[in-house]
Amino acid sequence: xxxxxxxxxxxxxxxxxxxxxxxxxxxxxxxxxxxxxxxxxxxxxxxxxxxxxxxxxxxxxxxxxxxxxxxxxxxxxxxxxxxxxxxxxxxxxxxxxxxxxxxxxxxxxxxxxxxxxxxxxxxxxxxxxxxxxxxxxxxxxxxxxxxxxxxxxxxxxxxxxxxxxxxxxxxxxxxxxxxxxxxxxxxxxxxxxxxxxxxxx
Amino acid sequence: xxxxxxxxxxxxxxxxxxxxxxxxxxxxxxxxxxxxxxxxxxxxxxxxxxxxxxxxxxxxxxxxxxxxxxxxxxxxxxxxxxxxxxxxxxxxxxxxxxxxxxxxxxxxxxxxxxxxxxxxxxxxxxxxxxxxxxxxxxxxxxxxxxxxxxxxxxxxxxxxxxxxxxxxxxxxxxxxxxxxx
Numbered sequence: 001x002x003x004x005x006x007x008x009x010x011x012x013x014x015x016x017x018x019x020x021x022x023x024x025x026x027x028x029x030x031x032x033x034x035x036x037x038x039x040x041x042x043x044x045x046x047x048x049x050x051x052x053x054x055x056x057x058x059x060x061x062x063x064x065x066x067x068x069x070x071x072x073x074x075x076x077x078x079x080x081x082x083x084x085x086x087x088x089x090x091x092x093x094x095x096x097x098x099x100x101x102x103x104x105x106x107x108x109x110x111x112x113x114x115x116x117x118x119x120x121x122x123x124x125x126x127x128x129x130x131x132x133x134x135x136x137x138x139x140x141x142x143x144x145x146x147x148x149x150x151x152x153x154x155x156x157x158x159x160x161x162x163x164x165x166x167x168x169x170x171x172x173x174x175x176x177x178x179x180x181x182x183x184x185x186x187x188x189x190x191x192x193x194x195x196x197x198x199x200x201x
Numbered sequence: 202x203x204x205x206x207x208x209x210x211x212x213x214x215x216x217x218x219x220x221x222x223x224x225x226x227x228x229x230x231x232x233x234x235x236x237x238x239x240x241x242x243x244x245x246x247x248x249x250x251x252x253x254x255x256x257x258x259x260x261x262x263x264x265x266x267x268x269x270x271x272x273x274x275x276x277x278x279x280x281x282x283x284x285x286x287x288x289x290x291x292x293x294x295x296x297x298x299x300x301x302x303x304x305x306x307x308x309x310x311x312x313x314x315x316x317x318x319x320x321x322x323x324x325x326x327x328x329x330x331x332x333x334x335x336x337x338x339x340x341x342x343x344x345x346x347x348x349x350x351x352x353x354x355x356x357x358x359x360x361x362x363x364x365x366x367x368x369x370x371x372x373x374x375x376x377x378x379x380x381x382x
Contacts, residue, residue, distance in 0.1 A: 004283065005286075005287060005290055007213055007216060007217045007287055007291055008217065010210075010213050010283065010284060010287050011210070011213060011214065011217060014206075014210050021269070023265035023266060023268075023269045024265070024266040024269065025266060025269040025270045025273060026249060026264070026266045026267045026269070026270040027245065027248075027249075027270055028270050028273055031205070040266065043266075049205075050205060050206070052206075052276065052280050053205065053273065053276050053277070053280070056272060056276060057269070057272055057273070057276075060272070062265070062268075062269050062272065
C-alpha cells in the first residue's frame with residue numbers, strides 16, 4: 001500500500017506512537033530516551049517512537065503498539081456527534097494514513113470502522129464545499145483549517161476540477177459542427193463504418 | 202548517538218513544502234550528517250554482530266535485547282536510505298521539469314542551488330533529450346515547444362483531386378485525425 005517514493009507517505013510514517021517494549025534493547029537506552037541512566041534500554045519501557053520503526057518490531061512481538069489518543073473514545077464521540085467540527089489537521093495531519101498503518105499491525109475492526117465512518121461523513125461535506133460555486137470564502141478557510149493532509153489534497157483537487165470545468169463552460173470558442181455532418185446520427189457508430197469510399201471512375 | 206532519521210526528515214519536509222516552481226538549495230551539510238548517522242548505525246550493527254559471534258552463538262540463539270537493538274539499527278538504516286532517496290528523487294524530478302519548461306539554458310540562480318552532481322544530471326538529461334529530438338538520431342521535432350494540445354480540433358486540408366462524390370464524413374475526419382493528429 002505504501003509507495004516507497006511518496007514523500008507524504010514518508011512524512012506520515014514519522015508520526016509518533018506509544019510503544020511498550022517487551023524486550024530490552026542493547027546500547028540504545030540514551031538514543032531512545034536521553035534521560036535514561038543506563039546504556040541499555042530496559043524491558044518494559046514505554047516510549048514514543050516513530051511509526052516506521054514499529055512494524056517489524058511489533059510483528060516479532062518485541063513491542064506492543066498503543067494507538068495515539070486521536071483514535072480513542074473521546075475523539076470517536078466527537079466524530080459521532082459532528083464529524084465536521086473535529087480538527088483532524090491539528091490532531092494528526094495524516095489521520096487516515098497513520099490509521100491504515102496501525103491497522104496493518106493490529107487488524108482491529110473497530111479502528112477500521114472508525115476511519116471509514118469518519119471519512120464518509122467528512123467527505124460529503126468536503127465535496128459540497130469544494131464543488132459549490134457560491135461557497136463562502138470564510139467557510140472555506142475554516143474548513144481548510146480542520147482538514148487532514150489527505151483531505152486537503154482531495155479538497156484542492158476538487159476546487160481545481162470545478163474551476164477547470166467553469167473555464168471550459170465559459171469558453172466562447174464553441175466548436176461548430178461542420179455542415180456536412182449535421183444530418184449524421186452520431187449515436188449510431190455503424191453509419192460511418194458503412195460509408196464506402198467512392199470508386200474513381 | 203543517532204536520532205532515528207530525524208535529520209533526514211528535515212530534507213523530506215523541505216521538498217514536500219516546495220511550491221510550484223523553483224528549487225531550494227541542496228543541503229549538502231544535512232545530507233552529510235545523515236550519511237554519518239547511517240555510518241554510526243552500521244558500526245553499531247557490526248558491533249552487536251561481532252559480540253554475538255564472539256560468544257559463539259547461532260543467530261537464533263541471540264539475546265532478545267541484542268536482537269531488538271539489531272532490528273532498530275537495521276530499520277533506521279533503511280529509513281534513512283528511503284528518506285535520502287526521496288529527497289534526491291524529488292529534486293531530480295524538479296530538475297527534469299525545468300529542462301522541459303525553461304529550456305536548455307540553466308538559469309544562474311538555479312544553478313547555484315544545485316549540487317555539482319545535479320548539474321551534471323541536467324547536462325546529461327539535456328544531451329539525451331537533444332539526441333531524441335535530433336532529426337538524424339531521433340524524431341526531428343522540438344518536443345518542448347508545444348506542451349499543450351491545440352485548442353481547435355479541425356485541421357485544414359487541400360483537396361488534391363475531384364472525386365465527384367462529397368463523402369467527407371466521419372470517416373474522413375477520422376482518417377485525418379489518424380494521419381495528422
